Amino acid sequence: MSLTASLHTALSGLRLATRGAQVSATNVANAGTEGYGRRVLNPAATLLNGSGAGVRAATVTRETDPLAIAQRRLAQADSGQAETRSAALDALQGALGTPDDGNGLTAQIATLEAALIAAASRPDSDARLTTVLGAAQDLVAGFAAASDRIQALRLEADTAIVTRIEGINTALTDIAQVNTDILAARARGQDTNTLTDRRQALIDGLAAAVPLQEYQRQDGTVALYTQNGFALLDGRPAQLDFSAARVIDAGMTAAAGALALPICDGRTLSATGAHAPLAGGQLEALFDQRDTLAPQVQADLDALAHSLVQRFAAPALDPSLADGAPGLFTDAGAGVGADTPAGLAGRLAINAAADPESDGALSALRDGLAAADPGPEGDGTLLAALAETLSTAQQVTTGPHAGRSLSIAALAAETVSTLSAQAARAEQTAATAAARSGALRLAELQGGVDTDTELQNLLQFEKLHAANARVIQVVNAMYDTLLEV
Incomplete structure (x- = not known):
């Protein structure tokens, strides 16, 4: 050489x-x-x-490793969904309070029962009657606060949906632009690895919101589809439209058209259900929080309030009341029928006849809400009956515990315990999903640099x-x- x-x-x-x-x-x-x-x-x-x-x-x-990346992305979506669901159930549980929470519904019911028992032993004491009224008002306020919190959580979910959808739209637009840049770079014979890194990071950012499947095209571009086959990006990016709610109350549902669902090219897309186009990930969990989890807790709370109103309006409890007249607890001053009206917990109110601030009288708690004349000051029969109504098991007529024989305190405890069990299961599921996502991420990194x-x-x-x-x-x-x- x-x-x-x-x-x-x-x-x-x-x-x-x-x-x-x-x-x-x-x-x-x-x-x-x-x-x-x-x-x-x-x-x-x-x-x-x-x-x-x-x-x-x-x-x-x-x-x-495309397979490792695909598996990790699906695990991210599962983890995002489980974590969002767990957080929602924790917040809903906080709205009702746990059995050991001194400010929860079960504690407030126990406080009212104790106040009624104390007043029955001294029915002539205005101080004890005032304590009964205060405990009843606190219980009403507790129902209202729980109901308000539940609806606030629905509105928070709706607001978060807006943020997620805006993020999806922005990311899809950016990914489409990177596809275009890669095509141009390949045509000029330039290196496209940095652009591909950028595209992968953008796609990874979408993975927690909705499960994705990535398909490589021969020209270096990619197409993105959801797990159920909805095209998010194939040539041009999909653009999702969503109308945010200004306010949400217990009667508003997506099924009735009062709450929005995502729309793409004039097609309404569902995000919940096994075959929904946008099923899986944080997006489904947020719709689930808004349209399923929170409404179910609201319905259970309304059923508890319905049972409370019904039992205190029983004809045999207060002889002074006409048939069908409301008792101590009312639906904004009115009675209730056989069915539970939506949002009852938020409208629960004390009968004006027992409230001095509403031109009522404390003595009505002792003598009867519709008594024409004052009764004997030493007669605690009605107060004792009211206390017994709280503690005696009766058949529940509405809600998830319909047909069971429970006291109000036991019904409240069952309602809270059911939600607590859901929250515990969701937390365990979230921990498992997070561990799996982390393991797949680690495996991907081990196969990388x-x-x-x-x-x-x-x-x-x-x-x-x-x-x-x-x-x-x-x-x-x-x-x-x-x-x-």
């Missing part, structure tokens, strides 16, 4: 070593970067001016660089010698 060929060969090796060191250094620097795919240098042999041989850095390819391997590669490229540099030094020395002859 001539000196010139040797020099060219050494220079090509020097360039390859430099490029390889750059690639390995880039891998190490981006080991923790989201969406980064490990770079691999692909050297190729080449002839140099028809004589001698060398090497060149033909291409730098991006190395990823290995910094130990990359550092070893750097050492090898350093040796290659030194060897080729030495060849160049030797060839240079030989040229000097020849020139001196």
Whole structure:
């Protein structure tokens, strides 16, 4: 081999070593970067001016595991859904209060029962009658606060849906733009690995909101479909429209058209249910919170309030009341029928006849809500009966516990306990989903950039660089010698 060929060969090796060191250094620097795919240098042999041989850095390819990425994204969606659902149930549980919560509904019912028992022992005491009225008002306020909180959680979910959908629309637009940029870069013969990293990071950002399937096209672009086959991006990005609610009350439902669902190209899309286009992920959990979980808790709370109103309006309890007249607890001043009206818990009110601030009298708690004349101050019969109504098991007529024989306190405890059990199961599911997502993420990272391997590669490229540099030094020395002859 001539000196010139040797020099060219050494220079090509020097360039390859430099490029390889750059690639390995880039891998190490981006080991923790989201969406980064490990770079691999692909050297190729080449002839140099028809004589001698060398090497060149033909291409730098991006190395990823599509299957691991797909599995991790689906796990992200499951984890996002489970975490959002668990948080919703925790908040709903907080609205009703736990059995050991001094400010919860069960504690307020116990306080009212104790106040009635104390007043029955001293029916002539205005102070004890005032305590009864205060306990009843606190219970009414507790129902109203729980109902308000439930509806606030529905509105919070609706607001979060707006944010998620806006994020999906923005991400899809950005991904479509990156697709276009990749097409242009490929047409110019430029490297597209950095653009591909950016696209993967954008897609990963969508993974928790809705489960995604990514399909690679031959031209370097990708298409995105939901798990149930709805096209989010295939050429052009889908744009989801959603109308936010200004206020939500117990009677508003999506089924009745009072609350919005996503719309794309004039088609209304469901996000809940096994075959819904947008099923899975945080988006489904938020719709579930707004349209299923919170309304169910509201219905259970309304059923508890309905039982309370019914029992205190029983004809045999207060002889002064006409048939069908409301008792101590009312639906905004009125009685209730056989069915539970939506939002009753938020409208629960004390009978004005027992409230001095509403031109009523405390003595009505002792003598009867509709008594024409005051009764004996020492007669605690009605107060004792009211206390017994709270503690005596009676058949529940509406709600999830219909047909069972429960006291008001037991019915409240069952309502709260059922929700607590749901919250506990959801928390366990969320923990399992998070662990699985984390494990798949770790497995993906282990198959990505290995910094130990990359550092070893750097050492090898350093040796290659030194060897080729030495060849160049030797060839240079030989040229000097020849020139001196």
